[in-house]
Amino acid sequence: MQGPAGSVANRVGGTMSFLSRLKSAVVGVVAAAFLSTAAVAADGPTVGVVVPTLDAQFWNSYVAFMKKGADELGVNLVVLNADNKPDQMVKSLEDLVAQKVDGIIFTPYWATAARGLTLAKEAEIPVILTDSYPDFSPQTERFPNYIAFIGPSDEDAGYQMAKALFAAIKPGPDGKKVIGVVNGTAGTSVAIDRRKGLEDALKEAPDVRVAGEVDGNFVRDTSQTAFESLFQGNPDITGVWAANGGTATGVMAALKNHGKKPGKDVMVVAMDLNPENVEAVKSGELLFDIGGHWLQGGFALVALFDQIKGIPVPAGADNVKLKLLPLTKDRVAQFEKDFPGGVPTYDFRQHSRFYNKDAKPAVFEMQYSN
Known part of the structure; x- marks a missing residue:
């Protein structure tokens, strides 16, 4: 695994946090999820995303980071909310296939991996699974369109x-x-x-x-x-x-x-390292937290973007389990220094092999500078 990237584009700053600045954008993407992709498409590919629930802060962070990546890479992002319902997860995947998106990223809760991958395979759509994985590996004869898994350890x-x-x-x-x-x-x-x-x-x-x-x-x-x-x-x-x-x-x-x-x-x-939990660690109410894996969505977006552009995910990098960043009260100051607003610096184009032939791996593990 690589350490945090060096050069950075679009660093989040100002008085508003990264997630706050993107909140309205996330809401807008979700609200427009069932619109025809023709209404939003320009030159870039369209990637569909299905999350288990947007009632959880974690998944809003996940989508917000992906939205930043979509803006930098030139991707049209279509986000659908399964609303903690297995049937809605499958329905969302069916909708994305019907829209003929160029790629799909989803989290296969409720044993939906095989069903979703089958739908996408029949439509020749590449898929990356995040967070939760099935009992079979990526890039097999059964599901050659399942190009990678990216999630936490x-x-x-x-x-x-x-x-x-x-x-x-x-x-x-x-x-x-x-x-x-x-x-x-x-x-x-x-x-x-x-x-x-x-x-x-x-x-x-x-x-x-x-x-x-x-x-x-x-x-x-x-x-x-x-x-x-x-x-x-x-x-x-x-x-x-x-x-x-x-x-x-x-x-x-x-x-x-x-x-x-x-x-x-x-x-x-x-x-998870949700912002409210970071504050709870800071106040002493929460003893220990560990996370950063909501970044997996952005990492998956880079890999899927390159795949769509004809640069496949290498077989040796198709199953990624991230080691996560631990947080205790004595590390809060360092955490806030290293990750303003809880967000690591990350340049999506620098990690895309389409934009940068010498790109480092799309994935990195959050680490303290000291």
């Missing part, structure tokens, strides 16, 4: 979250550290792999007891309701492993409703 992230949590909580009278677990969307590789990382850490920590587990579906409100029930039945919980940023926000709200102070009475760890 979820198992490693889940393990780091757990280790930070276990180290911070104190044992009860019985010598046990009692934790609650709020998992993500059941059946997705994302949720499965993060839970594997937690399990790896539990095997190394016989003094930790899991009081119970609930499914938060990776969204705030569901996580809050689910954890409130879990905590009510297990008030001895002093640590919570939350599967993502929205989940952690819901958990912290639930704890406050029970008169508990996150970061003092109950420690919480999370994943």
Whole structure:
């Protein structure tokens, strides 16, 4: 993996954050998603994107970064929201195929990978999957149009979250550290792999007891309701492993409703590096966060753009799992210095082999400068 790129175009600045400046653009793209691509197309290719839900801050960050990339590369971006519904995910993919887009990027929650890839294969549309992956590899005879997967190293992230949590909580009278677990969307590789990382850490920590587990579906409100029930039945919980940023926000709200102070009475760890979670780490309410993988959408856009332009993704670079950036309170100042507004510097054209024959890989891992 390469470190952060050197030269930078269009660095985000001013008093507004990157995500704030692109919020209206994202809304506009989503609102126009079902319009004919002829209405927006100029010279550039049209790429369709389907996200699991735009109710989650993570996916808005993902789309915002892709929108920046589309502007720099000259891509018409069509974004569709599955709204946390499996049927809508498939319907969105059908719509993109009907629009005859030049490429598709989607996140195959709810076992939709094979169905979506089949639809795209029949229409000869190249596809990159992000965040969650199926039980088969890219660039095979079955799906030659599945050109790459780009997503996080979820198992490693889940393990780091757990280790930070276990180290911070104190044992009860019985010598046990009692934790609650709020998992993500059941059946997705994302949720499965993060839970594997937690399990790896539990095997190394016989003094930790899991009081119970609930499914938060990776969204705030569901996580809050689910954890409130879990905590009510297990008030001895002093640590919570939350599967993502929205989940952690819901958990912290639930704890406050029970008169508990996150970061003092109950420690919480999370994943995503959403802006509100970064603020929670800064304030001491959130013990540990890890993320940056919403960048995967922009990375995928560069690779798919080059593929459409006749520069294929190399077979050795078709399955990418990103190691993520950890954040604790003592690193917040460095994080804010290195990533103003939470955004790394990234020049999409410099990473495109179509625009730059000597381009570095489209993918890099966020790292602290010190």
